[in-house]
Amino acid sequence: MAETFTLDPAHTAVLSxxxxxxxxSIxxxxxxxAFLARAATVLNHARAAGITIIHIQVGFRPGLPEVSSRNALFGAIKSSEQHQKLFLEPHATIPALIGPQDDEIVITKHRISAFPGTDLTMILRAKDIDTLVLFGIATSGVVLSTLIxxxxxxxxxxxxxDCCADLDSALHDCLIQRFFPTRGSVVSSEGFIAASLKTDKQS
Incomplete structure:
Protein backbone atom coordinates (compact mmCIF):
# COMPACT_ATOMS: atom_id res chain seq x y z
CA MET A 1 0.00 0.00 0.00
CA ALA A 2 1.27 3.42 -0.91
CA GLU A 3 1.92 5.52 2.17
CA THR A 4 2.94 8.78 0.48
CA PHE A 5 -0.20 10.86 0.52
CA THR A 6 -0.78 14.53 1.20
CA LEU A 7 -4.00 16.43 1.64
CA ASP A 8 -5.40 19.91 2.12
CA PRO A 9 -8.01 19.78 4.92
CA ALA A 10 -9.95 22.73 3.52
CA HIS A 11 -10.64 20.88 0.28
CA THR A 12 -10.81 17.27 1.51
CA ALA A 13 -13.74 15.14 2.65
CA VAL A 14 -13.61 11.73 4.28
CA LEU A 15 -16.53 9.51 3.28
CA SER A 16 -17.37 6.78 5.78
CA SER A 25 -21.11 -7.50 11.71
CA ILE A 26 -21.61 -9.56 8.55
CA ALA A 34 -10.35 -4.01 15.14
CA PHE A 35 -12.15 -2.62 12.07
CA LEU A 36 -14.23 -0.24 14.18
CA ALA A 37 -11.15 0.86 16.13
CA ARG A 38 -9.24 1.68 12.94
CA ALA A 39 -12.18 3.56 11.44
CA ALA A 40 -12.74 5.50 14.67
CA THR A 41 -9.08 6.52 14.80
CA VAL A 42 -9.23 7.72 11.19
CA LEU A 43 -12.34 9.79 11.88
CA ASN A 44 -10.91 11.30 15.05
CA HIS A 45 -7.73 12.37 13.28
CA ALA A 46 -9.78 13.79 10.41
CA ARG A 47 -11.78 15.84 12.92
CA ALA A 48 -8.60 17.07 14.59
CA ALA A 49 -7.23 18.16 11.20
CA GLY A 50 -10.41 20.03 10.30
CA ILE A 51 -11.32 17.69 7.45
CA THR A 52 -14.97 17.44 6.41
CA ILE A 53 -16.53 14.11 7.36
CA ILE A 54 -19.58 12.76 5.55
CA HIS A 55 -21.32 9.61 6.71
CA ILE A 56 -23.02 7.64 3.94
CA GLN A 57 -25.66 5.10 4.89
CA VAL A 58 -27.97 2.93 2.84
CA GLY A 59 -31.64 2.96 3.77
CA PHE A 60 -35.16 2.69 2.46
CA ARG A 61 -38.73 3.60 3.33
CA PRO A 62 -40.98 0.80 4.61
CA GLY A 63 -41.69 -1.54 1.74
CA LEU A 64 -38.63 -0.32 -0.19
CA PRO A 65 -40.53 1.80 -2.77
CA GLU A 66 -37.16 3.12 -4.02
CA VAL A 67 -36.21 -0.34 -5.31
CA SER A 68 -37.00 -1.50 -8.83
CA SER A 69 -37.57 -5.18 -9.54
CA ARG A 70 -35.14 -4.72 -12.44
CA ASN A 71 -32.29 -4.08 -10.00
CA ALA A 72 -30.75 -7.51 -9.44
CA LEU A 73 -29.13 -6.76 -6.08
CA PHE A 74 -31.69 -4.58 -4.36
CA GLY A 75 -34.57 -6.44 -5.97
CA ALA A 76 -33.36 -9.57 -4.18
CA ILE A 77 -33.22 -7.64 -0.91
CA LYS A 78 -36.76 -6.35 -1.44
CA SER A 79 -38.06 -9.89 -1.85
CA SER A 80 -36.40 -11.12 1.36
CA GLU A 81 -37.70 -10.06 4.78
CA GLN A 82 -34.47 -11.30 6.36
CA HIS A 83 -32.35 -9.08 4.12
CA GLN A 84 -34.65 -6.11 4.66
CA LYS A 85 -33.92 -6.25 8.39
CA LEU A 86 -30.37 -5.05 7.63
CA PHE A 87 -31.86 -1.66 6.78
CA LEU A 88 -34.11 -1.39 9.84
CA GLU A 89 -33.22 -0.45 13.41
CA PRO A 90 -31.10 -1.50 15.21
CA HIS A 91 -29.15 -3.09 12.34
CA ALA A 92 -29.16 0.06 10.18
CA THR A 93 -27.63 2.24 12.89
CA ILE A 94 -24.07 3.48 12.53
CA PRO A 95 -22.15 2.18 15.59
CA ALA A 96 -21.59 4.93 18.16
CA LEU A 97 -17.81 4.50 18.00
CA ILE A 98 -17.77 5.69 14.38
CA GLY A 99 -21.05 7.58 14.32
CA PRO A 100 -21.59 11.22 13.34
CA GLN A 101 -20.62 13.91 15.82
CA ASP A 102 -21.87 17.47 16.16
CA ASP A 103 -22.91 18.80 12.75
CA GLU A 104 -21.31 16.08 10.61
CA ILE A 105 -23.33 15.34 7.50
CA VAL A 106 -25.26 12.09 7.10
CA ILE A 107 -26.51 11.12 3.65
CA THR A 108 -28.93 8.26 3.04
CA LYS A 109 -28.56 6.56 -0.33
CA HIS A 110 -30.70 3.98 -2.10
CA ARG A 111 -28.19 2.47 -4.51
CA ILE A 112 -24.62 1.12 -4.33
CA SER A 113 -22.75 4.34 -5.12
CA ALA A 114 -22.97 7.30 -2.77
CA PHE A 115 -23.88 9.63 -5.66
CA PRO A 116 -27.12 8.58 -7.45
CA GLY A 117 -30.24 10.16 -6.01
CA THR A 118 -28.40 11.99 -3.20
CA ASP A 119 -27.23 15.55 -2.63
CA LEU A 120 -23.60 14.51 -2.20
CA THR A 121 -22.42 16.34 -5.33
CA MET A 122 -24.15 19.55 -4.22
CA ILE A 123 -22.58 19.35 -0.76
CA LEU A 124 -19.09 18.72 -2.13
CA ARG A 125 -19.44 21.61 -4.55
CA ALA A 126 -20.73 23.96 -1.85
CA LYS A 127 -17.78 23.07 0.39
CA ASP A 128 -15.27 23.40 -2.47
CA ILE A 129 -14.11 19.81 -1.99
CA ASP A 130 -11.75 18.42 -4.63
CA THR A 131 -10.30 15.44 -2.74
CA LEU A 132 -12.22 12.43 -1.41
CA VAL A 133 -10.86 9.88 1.04
CA LEU A 134 -13.03 6.77 0.94
CA PHE A 135 -13.55 3.80 3.21
CA GLY A 136 -16.37 1.44 4.02
CA ILE A 137 -18.17 -1.78 3.30
CA ALA A 138 -18.13 -3.42 0.91
CA THR A 139 -14.92 -2.96 -1.04
CA SER A 140 -16.58 -4.36 -4.17
CA GLY A 141 -19.80 -2.43 -3.47
CA VAL A 142 -20.03 1.14 -2.25
CA VAL A 143 -16.27 1.76 -2.30
CA LEU A 144 -15.79 0.57 -5.88
CA SER A 145 -18.93 2.24 -7.24
CA THR A 146 -18.31 5.56 -5.51
CA LEU A 147 -14.64 5.55 -6.54
CA ILE A 148 -15.47 5.06 -10.22
CA ASP A 162 -7.57 -1.47 5.92
CA CYS A 163 -10.84 0.34 6.65
CA CYS A 164 -12.58 -1.55 3.85
CA ALA A 165 -13.97 -5.08 3.99
CA ASP A 166 -15.54 -7.60 1.66
CA LEU A 167 -16.88 -11.13 1.94
CA ASP A 168 -14.66 -12.10 -1.01
CA SER A 169 -11.12 -11.62 0.29
CA ALA A 170 -9.53 -12.32 -3.09
CA LEU A 171 -11.70 -9.69 -4.76
CA HIS A 172 -10.94 -7.23 -1.95
CA ASP A 173 -7.20 -7.78 -2.41
CA CYS A 174 -7.44 -7.41 -6.19
CA LEU A 175 -9.29 -4.11 -5.91
CA ILE A 176 -7.01 -2.71 -3.22
CA GLN A 177 -3.76 -3.84 -4.82
CA ARG A 178 -4.50 -3.57 -8.53
CA PHE A 179 -7.60 -1.59 -9.49
CA PHE A 180 -7.94 1.23 -6.97
CA PRO A 181 -4.36 2.45 -7.54
CA THR A 182 -5.34 3.16 -11.17
CA ARG A 183 -7.85 5.74 -9.93
CA GLY A 184 -6.03 7.29 -6.98
CA SER A 185 -3.97 6.57 -3.89
CA VAL A 186 -4.40 3.55 -1.64
CA VAL A 187 -3.23 4.16 1.91
CA SER A 188 -3.47 2.38 5.22
CA SER A 189 -5.18 3.96 8.21
CA GLU A 190 -1.70 4.76 9.54
CA GLY A 191 -0.80 6.42 6.25
CA PHE A 192 -3.89 8.61 6.39
CA ILE A 193 -3.20 9.50 10.02
CA ALA A 194 0.37 10.49 9.14
CA ALA A 195 -0.94 12.77 6.37
CA SER A 196 -3.49 14.33 8.73
CA LEU A 197 -0.83 14.97 11.36
CA LYS A 198 1.29 16.80 8.78
CA THR A 199 -1.62 19.16 8.17
CA ASP A 200 -1.80 19.82 11.93
CA LYS A 201 1.86 20.86 11.96
CA GLN A 202 1.39 23.13 8.95
CA SER A 203 -1.65 24.91 10.39
Whole structure:
Protein backbone atom coordinates (compact mmCIF):
# COMPACT_ATOMS: atom_id res chain seq x y z
CA MET A 1 0.00 0.00 0.00
CA ALA A 2 1.27 3.42 -0.91
CA GLU A 3 1.92 5.52 2.17
CA THR A 4 2.94 8.78 0.48
CA PHE A 5 -0.20 10.86 0.52
CA THR A 6 -0.78 14.53 1.20
CA LEU A 7 -4.00 16.43 1.64
CA ASP A 8 -5.40 19.91 2.12
CA PRO A 9 -8.01 19.78 4.92
CA ALA A 10 -9.95 22.73 3.52
CA HIS A 11 -10.64 20.88 0.28
CA THR A 12 -10.81 17.27 1.51
CA ALA A 13 -13.74 15.14 2.65
CA VAL A 14 -13.61 11.73 4.28
CA LEU A 15 -16.53 9.51 3.28
CA SER A 16 -17.37 6.78 5.78
CA UNK A 17 -19.67 4.54 3.77
CA UNK A 18 -22.23 1.89 4.75
CA UNK A 19 -20.56 1.26 8.10
CA UNK A 20 -23.86 0.28 9.70
CA UNK A 21 -24.18 -2.19 12.55
CA UNK A 22 -25.65 -5.10 10.61
CA UNK A 23 -23.36 -4.67 7.62
CA UNK A 24 -20.25 -4.33 9.78
CA SER A 25 -21.11 -7.50 11.71
CA ILE A 26 -21.61 -9.56 8.55
CA UNK A 27 -18.61 -8.32 6.60
CA UNK A 28 -15.94 -8.06 9.28
CA UNK A 29 -16.80 -11.16 11.31
CA UNK A 30 -14.04 -11.85 13.85
CA UNK A 31 -12.29 -8.59 12.96
CA UNK A 32 -15.21 -6.33 13.86
CA UNK A 33 -13.66 -4.64 16.90
CA ALA A 34 -10.35 -4.01 15.14
CA PHE A 35 -12.15 -2.62 12.07
CA LEU A 36 -14.23 -0.24 14.18
CA ALA A 37 -11.15 0.86 16.13
CA ARG A 38 -9.24 1.68 12.94
CA ALA A 39 -12.18 3.56 11.44
CA ALA A 40 -12.74 5.50 14.67
CA THR A 41 -9.08 6.52 14.80
CA VAL A 42 -9.23 7.72 11.19
CA LEU A 43 -12.34 9.79 11.88
CA ASN A 44 -10.91 11.30 15.05
CA HIS A 45 -7.73 12.37 13.28
CA ALA A 46 -9.78 13.79 10.41
CA ARG A 47 -11.78 15.84 12.92
CA ALA A 48 -8.60 17.07 14.59
CA ALA A 49 -7.23 18.16 11.20
CA GLY A 50 -10.41 20.03 10.30
CA ILE A 51 -11.32 17.69 7.45
CA THR A 52 -14.97 17.44 6.41
CA ILE A 53 -16.53 14.11 7.36
CA ILE A 54 -19.58 12.76 5.55
CA HIS A 55 -21.32 9.61 6.71
CA ILE A 56 -23.02 7.64 3.94
CA GLN A 57 -25.66 5.10 4.89
CA VAL A 58 -27.97 2.93 2.84
CA GLY A 59 -31.64 2.96 3.77
CA PHE A 60 -35.16 2.69 2.46
CA ARG A 61 -38.73 3.60 3.33
CA PRO A 62 -40.98 0.80 4.61
CA GLY A 63 -41.69 -1.54 1.74
CA LEU A 64 -38.63 -0.32 -0.19
CA PRO A 65 -40.53 1.80 -2.77
CA GLU A 66 -37.16 3.12 -4.02
CA VAL A 67 -36.21 -0.34 -5.31
CA SER A 68 -37.00 -1.50 -8.83
CA SER A 69 -37.57 -5.18 -9.54
CA ARG A 70 -35.14 -4.72 -12.44
CA ASN A 71 -32.29 -4.08 -10.00
CA ALA A 72 -30.75 -7.51 -9.44
CA LEU A 73 -29.13 -6.76 -6.08
CA PHE A 74 -31.69 -4.58 -4.36
CA GLY A 75 -34.57 -6.44 -5.97
CA ALA A 76 -33.36 -9.57 -4.18
CA ILE A 77 -33.22 -7.64 -0.91
CA LYS A 78 -36.76 -6.35 -1.44
CA SER A 79 -38.06 -9.89 -1.85
CA SER A 80 -36.40 -11.12 1.36
CA GLU A 81 -37.70 -10.06 4.78
CA GLN A 82 -34.47 -11.30 6.36
CA HIS A 83 -32.35 -9.08 4.12
CA GLN A 84 -34.65 -6.11 4.66
CA LYS A 85 -33.92 -6.25 8.39
CA LEU A 86 -30.37 -5.05 7.63
CA PHE A 87 -31.86 -1.66 6.78
CA LEU A 88 -34.11 -1.39 9.84
CA GLU A 89 -33.22 -0.45 13.41
CA PRO A 90 -31.10 -1.50 15.21
CA HIS A 91 -29.15 -3.09 12.34
CA ALA A 92 -29.16 0.06 10.18
CA THR A 93 -27.63 2.24 12.89
CA ILE A 94 -24.07 3.48 12.53
CA PRO A 95 -22.15 2.18 15.59
CA ALA A 96 -21.59 4.93 18.16
CA LEU A 97 -17.81 4.50 18.00
CA ILE A 98 -17.77 5.69 14.38
CA GLY A 99 -21.05 7.58 14.32
CA PRO A 100 -21.59 11.22 13.34
CA GLN A 101 -20.62 13.91 15.82
CA ASP A 102 -21.87 17.47 16.16
CA ASP A 103 -22.91 18.80 12.75
CA GLU A 104 -21.31 16.08 10.61
CA ILE A 105 -23.33 15.34 7.50
CA VAL A 106 -25.26 12.09 7.10
CA ILE A 107 -26.51 11.12 3.65
CA THR A 108 -28.93 8.26 3.04
CA LYS A 109 -28.56 6.56 -0.33
CA HIS A 110 -30.70 3.98 -2.10
CA ARG A 111 -28.19 2.47 -4.51
CA ILE A 112 -24.62 1.12 -4.33
CA SER A 113 -22.75 4.34 -5.12
CA ALA A 114 -22.97 7.30 -2.77
CA PHE A 115 -23.88 9.63 -5.66
CA PRO A 116 -27.12 8.58 -7.45
CA GLY A 117 -30.24 10.16 -6.01
CA THR A 118 -28.40 11.99 -3.20
CA ASP A 119 -27.23 15.55 -2.63
CA LEU A 120 -23.60 14.51 -2.20
CA THR A 121 -22.42 16.34 -5.33
CA MET A 122 -24.15 19.55 -4.22
CA ILE A 123 -22.58 19.35 -0.76
CA LEU A 124 -19.09 18.72 -2.13
CA ARG A 125 -19.44 21.61 -4.55
CA ALA A 126 -20.73 23.96 -1.85
CA LYS A 127 -17.78 23.07 0.39
CA ASP A 128 -15.27 23.40 -2.47
CA ILE A 129 -14.11 19.81 -1.99
CA ASP A 130 -11.75 18.42 -4.63
CA THR A 131 -10.30 15.44 -2.74
CA LEU A 132 -12.22 12.43 -1.41
CA VAL A 133 -10.86 9.88 1.04
CA LEU A 134 -13.03 6.77 0.94
CA PHE A 135 -13.55 3.80 3.21
CA GLY A 136 -16.37 1.44 4.02
CA ILE A 137 -18.17 -1.78 3.30
CA ALA A 138 -18.13 -3.42 0.91
CA THR A 139 -14.92 -2.96 -1.04
CA SER A 140 -16.58 -4.36 -4.17
CA GLY A 141 -19.80 -2.43 -3.47
CA VAL A 142 -20.03 1.14 -2.25
CA VAL A 143 -16.27 1.76 -2.30
CA LEU A 144 -15.79 0.57 -5.88
CA SER A 145 -18.93 2.24 -7.24
CA THR A 146 -18.31 5.56 -5.51
CA LEU A 147 -14.64 5.55 -6.54
CA ILE A 148 -15.47 5.06 -10.22
CA UNK A 149 -18.13 7.76 -10.23
CA UNK A 150 -15.92 10.19 -8.33
CA UNK A 151 -13.01 9.48 -10.67
CA UNK A 152 -15.17 10.31 -13.67
CA UNK A 153 -16.08 13.58 -11.94
CA UNK A 154 -12.36 14.45 -11.64
CA UNK A 155 -12.02 14.23 -7.86
CA UNK A 156 -8.61 13.48 -6.40
CA UNK A 157 -9.06 10.14 -4.65
CA UNK A 158 -7.67 7.97 -1.89
CA UNK A 159 -8.95 4.73 -0.40
CA UNK A 160 -8.05 3.64 3.14
CA UNK A 161 -7.48 -0.03 2.41
CA ASP A 162 -7.57 -1.47 5.92
CA CYS A 163 -10.84 0.34 6.65
CA CYS A 164 -12.58 -1.55 3.85
CA ALA A 165 -13.97 -5.08 3.99
CA ASP A 166 -15.54 -7.60 1.66
CA LEU A 167 -16.88 -11.13 1.94
CA ASP A 168 -14.66 -12.10 -1.01
CA SER A 169 -11.12 -11.62 0.29
CA ALA A 170 -9.53 -12.32 -3.09
CA LEU A 171 -11.70 -9.69 -4.76
CA HIS A 172 -10.94 -7.23 -1.95
CA ASP A 173 -7.20 -7.78 -2.41
CA CYS A 174 -7.44 -7.41 -6.19
CA LEU A 175 -9.29 -4.11 -5.91
CA ILE A 176 -7.01 -2.71 -3.22
CA GLN A 177 -3.76 -3.84 -4.82
CA ARG A 178 -4.50 -3.57 -8.53
CA PHE A 179 -7.60 -1.59 -9.49
CA PHE A 180 -7.94 1.23 -6.97
CA PRO A 181 -4.36 2.45 -7.54
CA THR A 182 -5.34 3.16 -11.17
CA ARG A 183 -7.85 5.74 -9.93
CA GLY A 184 -6.03 7.29 -6.98
CA SER A 185 -3.97 6.57 -3.89
CA VAL A 186 -4.40 3.55 -1.64
CA VAL A 187 -3.23 4.16 1.91
CA SER A 188 -3.47 2.38 5.22
CA SER A 189 -5.18 3.96 8.21
CA GLU A 190 -1.70 4.76 9.54
CA GLY A 191 -0.80 6.42 6.25
CA PHE A 192 -3.89 8.61 6.39
CA ILE A 193 -3.20 9.50 10.02
CA ALA A 194 0.37 10.49 9.14
CA ALA A 195 -0.94 12.77 6.37
CA SER A 196 -3.49 14.33 8.73
CA LEU A 197 -0.83 14.97 11.36
CA LYS A 198 1.29 16.80 8.78
CA THR A 199 -1.62 19.16 8.17
CA ASP A 200 -1.80 19.82 11.93
CA LYS A 201 1.86 20.86 11.96
CA GLN A 202 1.39 23.13 8.95
CA SER A 203 -1.65 24.91 10.39
Missing amino acids: MDCQAGIV YTREGKD EASDADYRLAVIG
